[in-house]
Amino acid sequence: MSTATAPxxxxxHRTYLMCRPEHFTVSYSINPWMEPARPTDTAKAVAQWQVLHDAYVALGHEVLLVDPVEGAPDMVYTANGGFVIDGVAYGPKFRFVERAVEEEPFMDWFAANGFRLARPIEVNEGEGDFLLVGDVILAGTGFRSTGDSHREVGELFGREVLSLTLVDPRFYHLDTAIAVLDPVQGPGGVDKANIAYLPGAFDDASRAVLEQRFPDAILVSDEDGDVFGLNSASDGYNVFISPRATGFEAQLRERGYNPVTVDLSELLLGGGGIKCCTLELRRDEAGA
Incomplete structure (x- = not known):
């Protein structure tokens, strides 16, 4: 498909929740990317994060901020702080005790900012493992969120949930292996050209589900997956991606998207990228 024939x-317009990485460091290891012996540069992390924040604002998106908490170095990865649809915020319940300190600050923020808070019973890591595509929730499991949280989130929001199993520990959250390029539902159901994914991150059954439901999806190479190319945010036209994901960038242009490259290499030392730092806040029509 050439850009001349692309849709x-x-x-x-999007509304995002972000957290300035004032306390970012890697002091423990809960994923393969984290090496506490490797030095991190907090000032560099803040500067790179600011570029992402400013890129969203420059393109007309609203960015809200949750205050960073000392002793919570991973709080910059706000995608894990909840899953929000129609003004209802499903709060997080982290698998690892190192991140449990983030749970109440995120849920307090939702309650204080007009969202209807749903406290979780099951282990889940928010939009890290839950992605909305049309009326369907893609839900990841295998490393962090449990399968029981898939049932819980489906019952809460009254939507179909497609459970997908991750098998590569480098891609421990769903948002590292799938990018939702346009979540708006198209005629006759979900627009089948609106996601990209890394096939090798999933088990055979999950790949079969993705192939059946999204036959026109962009299949991203291992090389682009390895630099967190899929850990991306999209407003339906502008897709914010790693500058190192050059193959994915070309694929996006061919499909009519506008790649916006932002380097978050310092935050990748903690196992997070653009999407990890970005929680979408979907309010209801009344603005709640």
């Missing part, structure tokens, strides 16, 4: 993409 016209439309940028849609």
């Amino acid at each position: 016209a993409r439309i940028a849609q």
Whole structure:
């Protein structure tokens, strides 16, 4: 498909929750990317994060901030702090005790900012493992969120949930292996060209589900997956990606998207990228 024949993409306003990485460091290891012996540069992390924040604002998106908490170095990865649809915020319950300190600050923020808070019973790591595509929730399991949370989130939001099993520990959250490029539902159901994914991150059954439900999805190479190319945010036209994911960048352009490259290499030392730092806040029509 050439850019001349690609569908016209439309940028849609987004509201994001972010957290300035004032306390970012790697002092423990809960994923293969984290090496406490490797030095981290907090000032560099803040500067790179600011570029992402400013890129969202420059393109017309609203960015809200949750205050960083000392002793919570991973709080910058706000995608793990909840899953929000129609003004309802499903709170997090982290697998690892190192991140449990983040749970109440995120849920307090939702309650204080007009969202209807749903406290979780099951282990889940928010939009790290839950991605909304049209009316369907893609839900990851295998390393962090449990399968029981898939049932819980489906009952809470009254939506179909497609459970997908991750098998590569480097891609421990769903948002490291799938990028939702346009979550708006198209005629006759979900627009089947609106996700990209890394096939090798999933088991055979999950790949079969993805192939059946999204036959026109962009299949991303291992090389681009390895640099967190899929840990991306999209407004339906502008897709914020790692500058090192050059193959994925070309694929996006071919499909009519506008790649916006942002380097978060310092935050990758903690196992997070652009999407990890970005929690979408979907309010209901009344603004709640």
